Amino acid sequence: MQQQGNRFFFNVDWITVLIYIALCAVGFINVYASIYNPDKATGFDFASSYGKQLIYVITGLILGLSILLFDGRLFNVFAPFIYGATLFLLVVVLFVGRNVGGNQAWIPIGSFRLQPSEFAKFGTALLLARYVSTFNPKFRDIKSIVIAGLIVLAPLLLIMLQPDTGSALVFLAFMFPLYREGLSGYFLLIFLGMIVLFVADFLVPTYILILILTTIGGLFIYNNRRKQKIIFSTVLVTIIAIAYLFVVKIAYEKILAPHQRSRIELMLGLKADNKGAGYNVIQSQIAIGSGQATGRGFLQGTQTKYGYVPAQSTDFIFSTIGEEWGFVGCSVVIGLYIFLLLRLINLAERQRSTFSRVYGYSVACILFFHVFINIGMTIGIIPVIGIPLPFISYGGSSLWSFTILLFIFLKLDSNRMGFI
Numbered sequence: 175m176q177q178q179g180n181r182f183f184f185n186v187d188w189i190t191v192l193i194y195i196a197l198c199a200v201g202f203i204n205v206y207a208s209i210y211n212p213d214k215a216t217g218f219d220f221a222s223s224y225g226k227q228l229i230y231v232i233t234g235l236i237l238g239l240s241i242l243l244f245d246g247r248l249f250n251v252f253a254p255f256i257y258g259a260t261l262f263l264l265v266v267v268l269f270v271g272r273n274v275g276g277n278q279a280w281i282p283i284g285s286f287r288l289q290p291s292e293f294a295k296f297g298t299a300l301l302l303a304r305y306v307s308t309f310n311p312k313f314r315d316i317k318s319i320v321i322a323g324l325i326v327l328a329p330l331l332l333i334m335l336q337p338d339t340g341s342a343l344v345f346l347a348f349m350f351p352l353y354r355e356g357l358s359g360y361f362l363l364i365f366l367g368m369i370v371l372f373v374a375d376f377l378v379p380t381y382i383l384i385l386i387l388t389t390i391g392g393l394f395i396y397n398n399r400r401k402q403k404i405i406f407s408t409v410l411v412t413i414i415a416i417a418y419l420f421v422v423k424i425a426y427e428k429i430l431a432p433h434q435r436s437r438i439e440l441m442l443g444l445k446a447d448n449k450g451a452g453y454n455v456i457q458s459q460i461a462i463g464s465g466q467a468t469g470r471g472f473l474q475g476t477q478t479k480y481g482y483v484p485a486q487s488t489d490f491i492f493s494t495i496g497e498e499w500g501f502v503g504c505s506v507v508i509g510l511y512i513f514l515l516l517r518l519i520n521l522a523e524r525q526r527s528t529f530s531r532v533y534g535y536s537v538a539c540i541l542f543f544h545v546f547i548n549i550g551m552t553i554g555i556i557p558v559i560g561i562p563l564p565f566i567s568y569g570g571s572s573l574w575s576f577t578i579l580l581f582i583f584l585k586l587d588s589n590r591m592g593f594i
Contacts, residue, residue, distance in 0.1 A: 185588035186242055187521060193514045194238070194565060194580060198231045198573070200507060201491070201566035203472075208487040208494045208568075210473055223487060223568055230570045237574060238581035246589040249582055250307070250529050253300035257325075260297035263290035264332040277338045277560075280571075291341040292575035294329040296582060299536035301325055302348060306355055307529035313357040322352055337431065340547070340559030347543040351535035355528075371415065375422045376438070387415050438557050454490065457483045458552045462496030462504070469500030487568040489560050492552040507566075511545045521587050530586040537583045541576070 206224040249256075263281070267290050271278040280287035302325050305311070311318030326348045333342040346365070353362060374383055391412035398404040426435060461477035464470065475497035477483055483493050496504050515538050522534030541564050548563040550556035562572040 185590075186584055187517070187587055190514065190517055190521070190580070190584060191238075193510055193517070194577075195235070197507075197510055197514075197565035198234065200495070200510075201563075201568075201573075202227055202231055204491055204494045204498070204566065205487045205568045207473055207475070207498055208478055208491060210479065226570070227568050227573075230573045234573050234577040238577045238584075241578065241581040242585050242588070244585060246530075246585045249300055249533075249586065250304055253297075253304040257297040257301035260290060260294040261328060261332065263288075264294060264329060266290070268332070268335055271336070277336050279333075279336045279338045279341070286570060289569075289571035289575075291329075291333045291336070291338055292571045293578070294333070295344065295540055295575065296579040298326060298329055298345065298348065299533050299540070299579070300582070302351070302536065303529045303532035306352075306532045307527065310528070311356075313352060313355065319357070337429075338560075339430070340561040343547075343559065344540060344543050344561060347539035348536060350539045351532050354535050355532060367415070368418065371418055372422055375419050380419055380423070383419055384416050387412055454484050454558060455551070455554045458490050458493040459554055461493040462553060465497040465500040465503070467501050469496075469498045469503055472498055474498060485560075488562060489548065489558070489567065490552050491563055491567045492549050495566075496552075508545075508549070511541070511564075515542055515545075518583070521583070525587065525590050527586070527590065530583070530590060533586060534583050537579055540579065 202224065205227045209223050267279060267281050270281060272280045272282050272287060274280055274287075279291055280289050282288075302322065305322065305325060309318075311322070313319055313322070326345050330342045330345040333345075349357070349361065349365060353359065371383070391408050394408050395405050398408070426438075430438075457477060461475065461483055464477060465475070470476070473479070475494065477497050478486060478494050483490050486494055492504070492507075495507055499506075518534060518538040518541070522531050522538065525531040525534060544561055544564050547556055547559065547561055548567075551558045562569060564576045565573060
């Protein structure tokens with residue numbers, strides 16, 4: 175028993191735990207500031223959002239520390255059941271979920287709203303890690319790629335049905351752990367190419383893009399005219415790329431909601447709507463810019479105090495940090511995230527277990543996608559797709575799911591000298 179206690183206290187990476195606590199503290203302070211009410215100034219008003227956030231932080235820490243008491247091998251054993259449970263909740267929310275902001279993504283449980291898409295991330299990470307560690311796929315054959323793809327696509331498609339495009343896009347982060355385990359770099363190039371063509375399809379006439387793609391393909395074929403396999407592959411890729419241009423147009427018109435189309439058009443500069451779809455981002459930019467170097471001070475932000483930025487305690491919480499704490503405060507928060515991500519990658523690399531390594535990289539990539547997209551949309555370089563800033567944005571589902579995601583890996587790391 176004493177040996178187990180020592181292993182619990184000394185093998186856990188407490189530096190990562192301290193970063194987690196620091197980010198949660200930053201979150202509570204700025205949630206408090208974003209919805210500050212002088213008539214209810216106490217942080218212990220549990221009927222208010224900041225009072226609830228304090229409960230989420232405390233229970234989240236208890237939840238995280240409780241995970242450290244489990245046997246790490248259980249996460250490998252129960253990975254399929256956890257994944258199945260999250261898929262079940264994603265199906266349930268389509269029938270009994272509450273529609274908020276056009277997304278039917280929350281299951282009401284009394285005064286609390288459970289968001290299954292947040293918990294699906296660690297469920298998917300666990301099953302993907304189990305698949306790679308059990309079958310040791312080299313991702314050189316179609317079967318391995320298809321199985322891994324189905325594990326990721328199942329929750330992604332269910333989330334798209336809500337529809338919650340932002341949460342669904344985060345599942346693309348799993349491509350990078352697979353790349354670390356042997357997935358060809360061509361898939362990353364294809365992913366990058368899809369993004370470039372998606373943007374170009376709005377800025378350049380389709381017939382010109384088809385001409386450019388055909389010319390590039392023709393030149394490549396000419397330079398490899400004696401290699402039949404390369405010629406066939408080039409023709410196939412060119413046809414798929416041209417077809418993708420039309421798929422983008424159809425998806426844009428038929429799948430994306432009007433507000434999502436407006437956000438894309440605003441980001442690409444195709445239209446201006448300062449009082450409509452672009453209002454959130456403009457007010458967020460004003461708030462961040464007004465903070466200048468050191469910020470206006472705690473509870474002194476005018477944009478924050480008078481509620482000019484919608485969803486400022488959730489998706490746009492970074493604008494509160496920018497206004498009240500300035501460039502220095504933003505740099506500290508971003509620095510904490512960078513330190514956390516680099517530490518997670520370092521911890522993942524030192525794992526002796528494939529299961530732990532794949533899961534660790536999944537955690538790092540999910541957090542990176544959330545941080546990059548959330549901060550990017552608050553400063554106007556990425557369309558507003560509505561995903562939280564990890565450990566900082568208001569919300570129980572978000573905070574608890576990120577806590578579970580992180581502390582499972584901390585538990586696996588504490589047991590790295592064994593094999594899971």
